[in-house]
Ligand SMILES: [Zn+2]
């Protein structure tokens with residue numbers, strides 16, 4: 001999935017509702033997978049989930065927010081009106097894309113110890129890569145995994 005594809009998913013849905021199109025931008029936030037700025041007709045999607053199946057759900061979730069705003073104005077949030085829209089659009093009508101119960105995007109730099117500790121980083125952990133590190137639990141040398 002890429003930005004033009006996401007934008008066309010969003011705007012195809014909005015066209016069906018005879019609403020004005022939105023702009024879809026990518027952002028680099030990790031905790032919030034998607035966000036809608038209804039008055040600016042802007043949706044931002046975290047680029048970290050472009051390769052995830054989750055991204056389809058997220059774009060539909062945010063489009064549902066836009067439609068909810070266009071129809072009902074501010075204050076809809078995730079109430080029954082939004083939920084009905086989300087269901088119609090095929091988004092799971094439950095978690096908000098900013099909530100912590102969505103899967104976190106995978107980290108780029110991942111390490112493991114012999115006894116099975118795993119941890120990862122979004123940014124290149126130069127200290128670990130150059131000097132190595134031991135896990136906190138077993139004090140074992142960790143190695144990089146893919
Ligand atoms: Zn939401």
Ligand SMILES: [Zn+2]
Nearest residue numbers: 113117135138
């Ligand atoms: Zn360990």
